[in-house]
Amino acid sequence: MGTTGGASGTRRSAGTLGTDDDVATQPLVLRGSELARAEPSGRARGRERPASAPVPFVGAVGGQGSRPVDRVVSTGMADRLAEKAAMRRHRLRNRVLGWAAAVLAVAGGVWVVLFSPLLGTDPAKVEISGEGTVIDVAQVEQVVSQVSDVPLPRVDTIGLRDAILDLNGVRDVRILRVWPDGLSVTLESREPVAAVPHEGAFALLDRDGVQVGTVDAVPEGLPEIGVTLDEQGARSLRAARIVLNALPSELRAEVAEVTAPTQDAVTMTLRDGAVVEWGNEEDAALKVRVLQALRALPENQGVTLFDVSAPTMPISR
Incomplete structure (x- = not known):
């Protein structure tokens, strides 16, 4: 019986030693952010792997190549990808807001220049010169009054010139805008000779x-x-x-x-x-x-x- 016990003890020691050796030679597996020993192949075969478990990739022990094992996607990489996507959205939002502000600024400037009363032509600031001896200044003023309160950039100087040329005694006329709300009308009179x-x-x-x-x-x-x-x-x-x-x-x-x-x-x-x-x-x-x-x-x-x-x-x- 002693022999048997000894043998049994020896077998248990051998079994125990074998188990320790197996643990020492097991490859390392990446589990999240920590390294863990891979389970013996017999036990791994005896257990079913969940269908949803990711398969990581780990190098073999001793640099003998590599083999596929359980793989887990790094949560740090996912955070970086999410951060880049957020930055792209932020840049796009700033760009859209910038363009919208520019469009509003241009539209506001156009309204101020072309439609607001700020630049409306003031009859009191219309200067008429060169009437000579035959041009009736009152007739010229009456023609110019047709553009009263019209924003200066929208004043039709060509049409205004043609209307003044139709007056008696006007040989030529030059019309200049005087900012912000005036006009300079220089007449050339048809002086009698x-x-x-x-x-x-x-x-x-x-x-x-x-x-x-x-x-x-x-x-x-x-x-x-x-x-x-x-x-x-x-x-x-x-x-x-x-x-x-x-x-x-x-x-x-x-x-x-x-x-x-x-x-x-x-x-x-x-x-x-x-x-x-x-x-x-x-x-x-x-x-x-x-x-x-x-x-x-x-x-x-x-x-x-x-x-x-x-x-x-x-x-x-």
Whole structure:
């Protein structure tokens, strides 16, 4: 019996030793964030693994390669992925809010500039200049008043210019915006340069031949053109206007009357009584210089006739 007991003891010792050796040689398995010994293969086979258990991957003992074992996804990695997703959502939300704020700012600026009364045109801040002697300023103000309270950027300056050009005596006009709510209107007047007899009165003509008014008598300082305003006198009138436009202002102021039986026979009568035979409209600049030179000569004082129709061979007597 002692032998048997000894044998049994020996067997138990051997069994115990075998169990310890098995534990020592078991591979390590990752369980969450801790390492654990893998169960003996016999016991692992004798037990069913839950169907939902993840299969981790762990290297074999001794660096002999690797084999699949139970695997658990790291909760730290999941937290990092969730954090990145949250950051993406945050950036997207900030971007959308930024674009929305920009759109609102632009829309607000457009409303202030184009529709709010802040930039409405103030009639009291409209400056009108250059009206001359024939333009009625009240008519210009009435036209400009049509854009009162209209925001300055929306004022139709082209349409406003066309409306002012339709007024009597306006040759040209320049309109500028004066921020924040004013306008500058600079007129160019059709100043009369001659008076032509017409229907018992005198029509005032500017340098382009446009009638800018009618008066009962020739205004002081304006020459009278002795032609008719009908089609028959159109060519003679044109020749007379060209001669007057070619004269310097100081010489034109001395002209009392211009006659033109034909377009090639223009004659001027000066205010001192002297007569100038001008001829046609050609060589106007040369004729002006010759006439000025002849009148400046001391020996020509008191001369009553200057013929410059052939400027290279002038005659005075």
